[in-house]
Amino acid sequence: MNPTIQDVARLANVSIATVSRVLNDQPGYSEKTKQKVLKIIEELGYQPNAVARGLVNQKTGTIGVLFPSVSGLLSAEILHGIETKAHEHRYSVIVCNTAENREKTIKYLQVLREKRVDGLIFVSEAVTEEYYEIFCRMDIPVVLVSTQSYQYPLPFVKVDDRNGAYAATKHLIDKGHAAIGMIAGSEDDPIAGWPRIEGYRHAMREAGLSLEETLVQSRESFHYHEGRRGFQVLMKDHPELTAIFAASDELALGAISAAYEASITIPEDVSIIGYDNLILAEMSVPPLTTIAQPFKRMGSKAVRMMLDLINGKEAESTILPHELVIRDSVKSR
Incomplete structure (x- = not known):
């Protein structure tokens, strides 16, 4: 038989109301009493019923x-x-x-x-x-x-995705790059697509660099395979590029993979910066410079x-x- 709240109260030598208050993190007992009740709960393996608790305090936890x-x-x-x-x-x-x-x-x-x-x-x-x-x-x-x-x-x-994308592009500019492309999400995506594209454009505009539409490769998602395709199109349209900002680490890793297949060396031929700082960024070859989100x-x-x-x-x-x-x-x- 499963232990009940009555069992907990009896063994802890407290009232059922006190056990209920401890379970629901409500005041009205000493720290010593709290620890005693929690110890009995652990020893019995008592599992309070969320629905029953919800009937009392209108919460299910x-x-x-x-x-x-x-x-x-x-x-x-x-x-x-x-x-x-x-x-x-x-x-x-x-x-x-x-x-x-x-x-x-x-x-x-x-x-x-x-x-x-x-x-x-x-x-x-x-x-x-x-x-x-x-x-x-x-x-x-x-x-x-x-x-x-x-x-x-x-x-x-x-x-702030716009500021993060600006910081990524500005880092490339500060490293001496002027021919910088971007592999992005969709401009129709108001969450991470458009704001990151705007951050890139802001940094490029501020530095007086080219803002040709074809420098931004908008993709349907932020996933690896889109990064591969985006890199291929960018380098075909703009072989002069020396750096690329990829709007996610997965896009960046896809770009690095496509570069390897095309015998383009990263970062000697083309520098790449990502966005997210997933664990994959550390595992990449070479390890990926990126913007970390916490x-x-x-x-x-x-x-x-x-x-x-x-x-x-x-x-x-x-x-x-x-x-x-x-x-x-x-x-x-």
Whole structure:
């Protein structure tokens, strides 16, 4: 038979109400009592029923997280930050992989509503009117990570992608490069596509360098194979290029692979800088110079913001700093 809250109270020699307060992190007991109750809970292997607890305090101790993809390293690092901070506060995390698909996203939002999650973290995807209407019907706090909405009043945590892209391009310029191309996401992508392209253009314009449209290779995604194709097209159209800013590390690694096949040496012939600082950037040959996003901190900060909202406090949107990580894929001219 599974242990009950009554068993915990009896062995700890406290009331059931005290055990409930400890479980729900409410005041009204000493630190000594808290430790005694937690010790008994651990020894018995007692698992409080989330639904039952929710009937009492209107909370289930769960947070829903929606990712456009759970297979990427970027998502893994954000999730690590979310789970670590959530578990510190005894919250569980329900992760949903939407595959950037409208129907799947709506279905998962319905599931999370049925599960009565206390809050929702929405990662790396644009908030549509349809999604926002569902958020409002769920009537729970929503925090955005690595994205933001200009249309809807939702708190977010992210880096400034325009400034990050500017810093990447400026690094190439400072190293003496003038013929600089870019492998980018879609200009129609308001999250990471257009802002990073604008950051590149700002740096080039500021330095008085060429801004031909064909210097920017806009791709459908930020994935490896798009980097390969983008590099091939760029070098065919602009063989004079000495440097490329790739708007993600995966794009950069695809470009390095295509360069190897074309007998183009990185960085002796062409310098490449990426964006994200995934672990793959360290494993690249040569190791990739890149702009680091603090993904784990983003996830952790999102949970802290979420808990403030759950507890009736305000949560201000946060822009975290990016960092230029210098390795071996960029050479001075």
